Amino acid sequence: MRSFTRKNIIAMAAGVILAVTPLLALDLWISHLIERQGIEDVSTSAKRAITLAESRVSEVVSALDNLAIAGVNSCSPAHIAMMRQAVFSTTPAKEIALLGPDGEAICTHDGRPAALRNVLHTEQLPDAPNHSIDVIRLGGADMVRLRRIVGANALAALVPAELFVPKVSSQGGPFSAHASATTKQGAVIGEAGNSSVKFDDRALTARAQSPKYGLSVTTALPRGAINTSGLDSLSLFSKIAVALILIGIALLLPKRYTNNPVDELQRALAAGEFIPYYQPVVDIRSGQLRGAEVLVRWKKADGSIVLPGAFIPLAETSGMILPLTRALMRQVCNEAGASIGCRPGLKISFNFAAQLFREESIVKEVRNIFAGSPIALSQVVLELTERDPIENLTETRRVIAALQGTGVRIAIDDVGTGHSGLSYMLKLGVDIIKIDKMFVDSLGTDRNSTTIVETLIDLAHNMRMDVVAEGVENFEQVMHLRELGVRSAQGYVFAPPLPGSAFLQLVEAIDPLPAATAETRVAGAARRYISARNSFAAG
Numbered sequence: 001m002r003s004f005t006r007k008n009i010i011a012m013a014a015g016v017i018l019a020v021t022p023l024l025a026l027d028l029w030i031s032h033l034i035e036r037q038g039i040e041d042v043s044t045s046a047k048r049a050i051t052l053a054e055s056r057v058s059e060v061v062s063a064l065d066n067l068a069i070a071g072v073n074s075c076s077p078a079h080i081a082m083m084r085q086a087v088f089s090t091t092p093a094k095e096i097a098l099l100g101p102d103g104e105a106i107c108t109h110d111g112r113p114a115a116l117r118n119v120l121h122t123e124q125l126p127d128a129p130n131h132s133i134d135v136i137r138l139g140g141a142d143m144v145r146l147r148r149i150v151g152a153n154a155l156a157a158l159v160p161a162e163l164f165v166p167k168v169s170s171q172g173g174p175f176s177a178h179a180s181a182t183t184k185q186g187a188v189i190g191e192a193g194n195s196s197v198k199f200d201d202r203a204l205t206a207r208a209q210s211p212k213y214g215l216s217v218t219t220a221l222p223r224g225a226i227n228t229s230g231l232d233s234l235s236l237f238s239k240i241a242v243a244l245i246l247i248g249i250a251l252l253l254p255k256r257y258t259n260n261p262v263d264e265l266q267r268a269l270a271a272g273e274f275i276p277y278y279q280p281v282v283d284i285r286s287g288q289l290r291g292a293e294v295l296v297r298w299k300k301a302d303g304s305i306v307l308p309g310a311f312i313p314l315a316e317t318s319g320m321i322l323p324l325t326r327a328l329m330r331q332v333c334n335e336a337g338a339s340i341g342c343r344p345g346l347k348i349s350f351n352f353a354a355q356l357f358r359e360e361s362i363v364k365e366v367r368n369i370f371a372g373s374p375i376a377l378s379q380v381v382l383e384l385t386e387r388d389p390i391e392n393l394t395e396t397r398r399v400i401a402a403l404q405g406t407g408v409r410i411a412i413d414d415v416g417t418g419h420s421g422l423s424y425m426l427k428l429g430v431d432i433i434k435i436d437k438m439f440v441d442s443l444g445t446d447r448n449s450t451t452i453v454e455t456l457i458d459l460a461h462n463m464r465m466d467v468v469a470e471g472v473e474n475f476e477q478v479m480h481l482r483e484l485g486v487r488s489a490q491g492y493v494f495a496p497p498l499p500g501s502a503f504l505q506l507v508e509a510i511d512p513l514p515a516a517t518a519e520t521r522v523a524g525a526a527r528r529y530i531s532a533r534n535s536f537a538a539g
Contacts, residue, residue, distance in 0.1 A: 046218065050181075067083065093159060133183055165193075350380070360398070380409070443480040477491075
């Protein structure tokens with residue numbers, strides 16, 4: 001009996017060893033795979049960031065060189081006008097000034113005195129004669145200033161530090177790493193992400209350098225943030241008993257497939273879980289409804305609502321943004337087509353990623369979607385949104401012109417905050433600009449923001465463009481916008497984004513058709529909206 005037991009124990013031990021050995025090898029292989037994935041992620045982020053930083057510097061250096069060649073070296077009206085034009089056409093530059101021999105600003109492109117700034121670091125730019133780069137402190141924030149010597153004076157352009165570092169990961173999601181852009185001498189010109197990551201000894205790091213300007217970007221990614229797609233869970237299970245490991249793998253593999261974020265988006269799209277919400281756009285002079293912007297929401301099977309910031313970047317980078325946008329347009333046609341179509345004055349806006357303007361086939365797509373709908377193409381507005389710069393402005397302009405030829409109107413979203421800036425206003429021939437909430441929030445409290453909004457409005461009106469203000473949250477902002485000549489606005493002061501049924505009730509309550517009965521009412525949002533409209537009319 002004792003011998004039998006000993007043999008059983010030996011056999012069981014040998015079986016466990018034979019079973020565990022390949023599992024340990026599997027565990028080592030998984031760990032190596034996770035490590036390699038992390039190294040690739042952090043290296044890609046560094047290369048992407050240095051390319052972005054180098055392009056920013058090149059664009060500004062070129063603008064300053066052109067001004068110097070044109071002989072800009074004074075504060076004459078003609079030279080200030082040339083500086084202003086350079087700011088409009090150079091996306092990264094937020095200010096161009098003429099500096100005296102002492103380094104103090106003599107004048108700026110907008111004709112206003114330059115704010116007090118403290119120079120923290122300065123050095124010459126390699127491979128750019130007569131150019132230098134400064135790190136300055138302006139109003140509590142660090143900025144990058146590029147200078148170009150012109151005689152005894154210098155031309156200087158201000159670039160926000162945040163433009164030298166990435167805002168999203170290479171997969172299109174939130175940027176969980178830390179990135180630091182530095183000059184050749186090691187001065188920090190921009191940082192992004194969690195600063196505590198750079199002090200983590202276990203973090204994966206990568207460095208990319210610009211051979212042209214000596215800039216470098218270092219990225220650090222915590223190992224816990226590596227996109228392992230469930231491999232770490234598999235590694236943990238491989239260390240447990242053989243029977244549990246086999247069961248764990250059997251359970252984990254299907255879970256890994258269902259947890260693939262792109263697969264999950266495709267499944268949700270096929271199930272019709274992406275639904276439109278409507279944020280009303282209001283005429284702030286008369287209080288009348290002008291239309292609505294369509295905002296997508298992901299309504300999961302359990303009833304929870306996911307906001308677009310959590311899935312739109314992935315939809316864009318995975319190529320799913322076109323089918324998602326197409327499905328959203330069709331839903332709006334089915335859900336709100338009858339109500340919008342019989343009110344020709346209403347416009348319905350859709351966010352359109354920049355990549356959708358690359359192919360002329362999108363013109364046929366849009367035309368076909370609305371061909372059988374009560375919504376006329378003249379009621380459709382496509383809002384250009386982009387997280388990356390437009391690669392081919394000429395092709396994009398051609399597609400925009402073709403869409404406009406069908407009656408569709410084109411808007412630029414969040415003007416002044418992204419890659420678009422003012423250059424897209426000048427080059428793309430759009431019909432509408434939308435002023436970002438960041439500027440609206442600062443009206444009446446920040447002189448610079450008010451100046452920017454005034455400049456945008458004047459430029460838009462001179463180019464025969466309409467203006468819509470976003471993110472309006474109080475009536476003081478409404479009054480400021482009216483004084484500045486803005487006609488249309490949207491925001492929580494009027495109504496939050498509404499599901500389809502609530503928006504249609506709102507439309508019927510505010511703009512009833514002749515056949516509508518007196519019983520058509522909407523509580524809450526409709527009463528507040530009508531009250532706001534009366535206040536505007538009285539004001």
